[in-house]
Amino acid sequence: MEFLADYASFLAKTVTLVVAIIVVLVFIAALRGKGRRRTAGQMQVTKLxxxxxxxxxxxxxxxxxxxxxxxxxxxxxxxxxxxxxxxxVKPRVYVLDFDGDIKASATESMRHEITALLSVATDKDEVVLRLESGGGMVHSYGLASSQLARIRQAGIPLTICIDKVAASGGYMMACIGDRIISAPFAILGSIGVVAQLPNVNRLLKKHDIDFEVLTAGEYKRTLTVFGENTEKGREKFQQDLDITHDLFKNFVARYRPQLSIDEVATGEVWLGMAALDKQLVDELKTSDEYLSEKAKSADVFHLHFAQRKSLQERVGLAASGSVDHLLTRWWSRLTQQRFL
Incomplete structure (x- = not known):
């Protein structure tokens, strides 16, 4: 027990020292960065x-x-x-990557990459986007899709390569491509809209807790987490979902007129081989195979706009990444989930 107490004391002192050093470094970095002109980031170009x-x-x-x-x-x-x-003079192929999260955060870098390549690319060149996303917020993926539409509007051929997944908002982006190339077992589709939220109103009532929701405007709040939801509010919420779904379908049909949109806009997903039959994609091939073939006849450049982050942001990202990895690891052990 004495050994454990000594070890715990030593461990506490070590952790305290490490935290103190990090705080000092962050403080010094903040002082050094104060007054400096901060750049948004820099473009990194690699010839593949x-x-x-x-x-x-x-x-x-x-x-x-x-x-x-x-x-x-x-x-x-x-x-x-x-x-x-x-x-x-060889044609050029510009390669971009988009790894999408629920907020389509990668749009911030992609918009700068597109602006840069549009300043030099011609209709003899090609843009290849290696896309991976399961979708997310409507407005976020709407903006990401609008950025890709700039390439189409400039008359530059756009090829979308999907190795793993392009579903929902991810497929909204993919459909803008002149060609969509998919790996045989990539997941595609999910042309639908979903929204869900819990409601704890009955739990609050059980414990005699009131929750007031005051609004100005009949439909300012349709469904809430704490308030009592009404049938009229549910109908309005469903109506909004249906409108968004119609807009989604029309958007996909505009860029992929060969689709039978009512057949594929059911919210279902398909693997690449089945997606080819439904014309959701044009060819089955991995991005590695496609780009290595292109490299034989064209100059292939990978573009990446690296966002500049302060020391505080880098330390915060590293800490949050470690916590997220630890929680995910233990959750998978507890649930014993398996995916094909």
């Missing part, structure tokens, strides 16, 4: 041709003998010289 070339050369170096590798490099050097002499 070089990345693919590096992968191939590393493998060749491991597989081939010294003489064979030397002969291959000589042959490749001659081919490169011939390409330079031809002076052929």
């Amino acid at each position: 041709n070089d990345f693919y070339k590096g992968l191939r050369e590393r493998l060749e170096q491991s597989l081939l003998g010294k003489d064979a590798l030397k002969a291959l490099r000589k042959q490749q050097g001659k081919a490169q010289k011939l390409e330079k002499k031809a002076a052929e």
Whole structure:
């Protein structure tokens, strides 16, 4: 017991020291950053041709003998010289990534990436968006879709690649592409609208707790968490959902006129192979396969606008990420959930 007490005391002192150091660092960073002009972030550009070339050369170096590798490099050097002499201007492919959460937070970076590429891209080029999203808030994904529509309006070919999921708001974004390419087992569809909230009014009444909801305007509040919901309020709420669903359907039908919209706008999801039959996608292929093929005939550039974050934000994100990972891990252990 004495050992445990000493260890607990040591642990408490260590944690206190670490916290104190972090507080001091944050305070120093705040002082240094005060008065400085803060930039929004910076554009990072990576040529994927070089990345693919590096992968191939590393493998060749491991597989081939010294003489064979030397002969291959000589042959490749001659081919490169011939390409330079031809002076052929290759088309460009601009690659963007969108990993969507419920608020479509990635829109903030994507809007800058699109603004940048629109300043240099032509109709001979192509934009490829690697999209992954299960959807989220209507207005957030509406804005993300509007950003992609800028590419279509500029007359630049837009290809959407889906390796895992593009459902609901994610498919709202995907349908804007001139072409949609999906992995065979990616999840697509969910062209529907959902809203849910708990109501604890009966629990409050049971414990003699009143909750007043005062509004100006008949439909300022239709459904509430604490107040008593009415049938009229439910009908209005459902009406709003139906209107949003109609707008969603019309939006998808505008960009994918080949769809039988009433058949697919049921809120269901399909795997890539079934989605191809329903014309939700145009081709089955992974983004890796598509881009590696493009790299043979075009210059492929990956664009990423990195948002600038202060030290306080970075420390906060790291802490919240650790807590989130820990909670998710223990929840999965408790529930023993399994997904295919």
